[in-house]
Amino acid sequence: MTDFSDAFAAAIGLVLGLDTSLTEIVGLSLRVSLTAVAIAAFIGLPVGAAIALFRFPGRFFFVVATNALMGMPPVVVGLIVYLLLSRAGPFGVFGLLFTPTAMIVAQVLLVTPIIAALTRQVIEDLWIEYEEQMRSLGAGPGRAVPALLWDGRFTLITAILAGFGRASAEVGAVMIVGGNIDHVTRVMTTSIALEVSKGNLALALGLGMILLVLSASINAAAYLIQHNTKRWHA
């Protein structure tokens, strides 16, 4: 049990000491994951809504694919992005491997299926309720998409948070495509993996606690916004 008290002390020490490398790591983690989630939402929300509302050949394939991709191991996504961005790969000329951009690309691939799949579910349910009214008003599925996304916003926030959870917690993908380079691509999860490999279990656990607190704060903020506005909009 001393590991836990040591970890707690390590976490407090890191936070109180305002360790500059810690703030750098936390800052990069947030920058990478929030950017990835924003891009993934930008793609996943409309794509999920489109799969929900339109009947097209291959739709079944899309539904199964997005659901299956939700469970894709981050390491595999990392490997794919690595092969794509490697100098020997098709996008090698951009020299993006081992940069934060590469990490964002990997996380976008991880998070988009989650947001798309959950959006599809939410919008499908909403469309059952709205379809006749919307069509009566002259809005077919295409024109209804923005209104449906807006009306589903409280549930969709949860979908986006699920995406953020996956992005901020994964280590496999960012480790491979970022390389865990100190001051360049080192984020919370890769630092934790590094400290574990050095045998600094207390420090690793301390970093884990900070990550947990960060993630909890973001979720709490989202919940409060959701709760307060939801009451207002029933």
Add this chain to the structure above:
Amino acid sequence: MTAPLDDTSILPLELTDVSFAAGGNRLIKDVTLRFEPGLKTVMIGPNGAGKSLFLRLCHGLLQPTQGSIRWQQETGADRHQAMVFQRPVMLRRSVAANIDYALKLRQISRRDRGDIIDRVLHQTGLRRLADQPARVLSIGEQQKLALARAWALEPQVLFLDEPTASLDPAAIHSVEEIIAAIHDAGTRIIMTTHDLGQARRIADEVLFINRGRILEAAPADRFFNAPENDLAQAFLRGELLW
């Protein structure tokens, strides 16, 4: 009023041998009817007779499996009709924004939208609720909002499917007043109800439907005083039909 005066009327609406089947069951059978402009038509009949289906076919939400439904003026017919459902579906936004959304779909300019919203909120007594979220309104208020939203579109024909089914008497009264006002402003009313009292109060013309078949179509006076069809007579006496 923004509706151009030279708009040609989409009425009359003509149904020829219309049938609708789902899952092998014929739910609407061989309906031939003509809706002329001007009147208030109320369709009555027992639950499950096909009233709602009938309205949805007329409104174009469903396609008949047989027969044809034709407006005299087919082009733009969609733009000149509206429907109010038994359970109003309100978007998660303010009362005014709900009307605004419907107007936006009809490509009405932003400046005109403001005036129209003001007017219909005033006419339906919802003005003080304009900025309230629509979903927190009572069911009665929501139904009034649904009427305001439909009215804002200045339809030539308004379909109403049991618009007062779950309302209290005061709300029923104001909804009926609004329907009358919409009619007075020049809109053809076609509605369903299972409330005979309401049918008496509103109808100029009555359609009696049972098991997907229109059994009697008559002016309201004649229908309520001397119905010809024996099932219609039984229905008016308050007997259960099945």
Add this chain to the structure above:
Amino acid sequence: MKRVILMALMTTVIGLLPGPALAAEKFFTLVGTTSTDNSGLYEKILPLFTARTGIKVRVVSVGTGRAINIAKNGDADVLLVHHKTSEEKFVAEGYGLKRYDVMYNDFIIVGPENDPANILGLKSVVDGLAQIAATKSFFVSRGDDSGTHKKELSIWKMTGIDAAKASGTWYREAGAGMGATLNTASAMPAYTFSDRGTWLKFENRGGLRLMTESDPLLLNPYGVILINPKRHPHVKAKMGQAFIDWITSPEGQAAIKAYRINGRQAFFPNAKK
């Protein structure tokens, strides 16, 4: 309201996107082994190089197998690993320009305090492994195709025992880095084959202690190679070569020599002049 949120979202995305790396920053990428990184050597000596040349070094640490793979793909500029035959093959195949000796450290065998195979004090590492196999005592292998793993396998070969055949019984392949493997060994507890640097720096030893050292077979030489710019034209050959020149120079060699872990010298410079 919706527009405001959309705008906010867009601004966030644009603001968060990483800008182009500062043009002024001069850096190259070094791909090396986890064991070197975990030992803490880079943290100590790389700032000296940066101070002298203004060039920053971005270190990617993986197992030797993957390090060579990354280098072959041209995703790094300099390779610094410790498996001489692989390195020579790398150069012979034209992926690298020239292999330079840099330094060496040594491997050790660590194991549980109660020493079930009774190897403590044995001079010969071959005898030690043979006894571990004979007593079927737990042994954790890196199992990750790293330089350390390859070295361990080469010594098993000398014992004439096919340890891989026992994989899953007393012989366990962790498929992990040195630190993770030491964590596993400490938890089981089991014997394992480690580089000295990682061991000295390792804090989660539990009941593990040093068992076998100083057999000449256990020497672990490191080589440094510039990736061939003819094969990968984007390679930062000038900066990479500057680093190689520095680390094999008296100054670089002295820095390696001066590095101490818990008061002990961890790496022994051996660049040829």
